[in-house]
Amino acid sequence: MASKRKRKEKQKDFAKAKLKVGKTAQKPDNYTDTSFKSKTISLPNQSIASSSNYGASSGASRSSLSTGPSLAVLTHQLSLTKHHSSNTRKEVLNYLQTHLPENPSYYKNIMTSILPLILDEDKEVRKALMSLLSAIFAKQPGLIDLHLRSTILFILSAMSHIIPNIRTTSTHFLRIIVENSHGNLINSYFVKIMRNWFVLMGWSLNEQDSKQLSMAVTTLSITAMNANSKQARIGHLQNLNKFLSKTLQHDQDKDKNKDMKLNITIHPQSYKYLLTDTVQPYQPLKLFVKEFKSEGSGSNGSGISMLDLNTISTEDLDTRKKIMNDVFKPLMIKNLNTFVKEGGEIGREANNCISIVTQACTSSSE
Incomplete structure (x- = not known):
């Protein structure tokens, strides 16, 4: 009996237990429960970013929130x-x-965040940025x-970018700056x-390469440009036309402002003692500059060479x-x-x- x-x-150790329908297998004796439950504490009223917006139940606060995003x-x-999806970046700009x-x-944070998108690889994002910048400046x-300084920095980087599509739209951003900025500020970045x-148009600034320049231009239109190169060059020339008109032609609005100032002055010569519109009004006189004749200057020693461009201030119209x-x-x-x-x-x-x-150049020589 004992042996049976x-x-x-x-x-029993080798027999498989038959389970009834709806019942799970019995857990072994050495089973350890590893499940756990976590609890979170949410305090939205103590958030730094939204401390001024949560709990605003008054009528004045609601009216302020309706004028723009919190x-x-x-x-x-x-x-x-900075999202990885180009569609998301475009929707944010819209x-x-x-x-x-x-x-x-709020616009300081907005400009700091959107200006790097001038170098965005997606064309639609750059188009949305153009319309956004126009709306902001209006x-x-x-x-x-x-x-202006940071904006010009990104535009100059786009003009010499390695990606052709970014170079194509770079001058369009510059056109927006030219149309909305004061001439005195944009003039300082003329050189x-x-x-x-x-560099953008593929032109050489070295006078020694002037003999090879015509050949370089003809080969540039064949090899370095893509299928939309002609339309891109038209846009660059249109924007160059506006930039040259802004920086090389006399501003008639300044004359109107001066006439308005003279109408309200007490003495006819009061304008001599008013503050000037330029940053360095006496810079053309060169009172504190010791000049040396450079090798690239003209025959009479009065010309400007490429080496002189690094030290010349371009706020003055005659200097430009x-x-x-x-x-x-x-x-x-x-x-x-x-x-042509x-x-x-x-x-x-x-x-x-x-x-x-x-x-x-004709008016300057006169």
């Missing part, structure tokens, strides 16, 4: 400008354009003057913009005209004439640029 009982107990919403939307805040203090006219424009006449005009006219020979719209835009440069 032991034999049955041993067989700080928390705006911060979240600006964080999406949202910001339709929900521009009334509070001027709503806040003096904002561009505060962020840098002209140098990058030569002299720089154009001595440095940029000869090579620019030679390259623009190649576009092509005819069509690109020939008309090149002719307009030539007329502006010629007129400015």
Whole structure:
């Protein structure tokens, strides 16, 4: 009897238990429960970003929120400008354009977040950024003057970018700056913009390579340009026309403002004691500058060479005209004439640029 009982107990260890329907297998004796439950504590009223928006139940606070997005919403939307999806970045820019805040203090964060998108690889994102910048400058006219330095930095980087599509739209951003900024501020970047424009168009600034320049221009249109190169060059020349008109032609609005100031002055010679509009009004007199004749100067030693451009201030109109006449005009006219020979719209835009440069240099010589 004892042997049969032991034999049955041993067989139980190797026998498979038959489970009833709806019942789970019995857990072993050494089973350890590893499941756990977590609890979270949410305190939205103590959030730093939305502390001024939560709990605003008064009528005044509700009216202020209706004029634009709250700080928390705006911060979240600006964080999406770095999203990996191009559609998300474009939708954020469209949202910001339709929900521009009334509070001027918010625009510093907005400009800091959207300006790097000038170098965005997606074309639709850059188009949305153009319309957003135009809307911002129309709503806040003096904002561009505060962020002009960083904006010009990104535009110059786009003009010399390795990706052709980014270079194509770079001058369109510059056109927005030219249309919305004051001339005195954009004039200080005249030399840098002209140098990058030569790089963008594939023109050489070295006078020693002038003999090989015509061959370089003809091969450039065949090898270095893509299928949409002609349309891109037309856009570049149109924007160059506006830039040259802004920086090389006399601003008539300043004369109107001066006439208005003279109408309200007490004495006829009061204008002599008023503050000037230029940053360095006596810079052309060169009172505190010791000049040395450079090798690239003209025959009479009064010309401006490429080495002088690094130390010359371009706030003065006559200085910009002299720089154009001595440095940029000869090579620019030679390259623009190649576009004139092509005819069509690109020939008309090149002719307009030539007329502006010629007129400015003629007036400066007089």
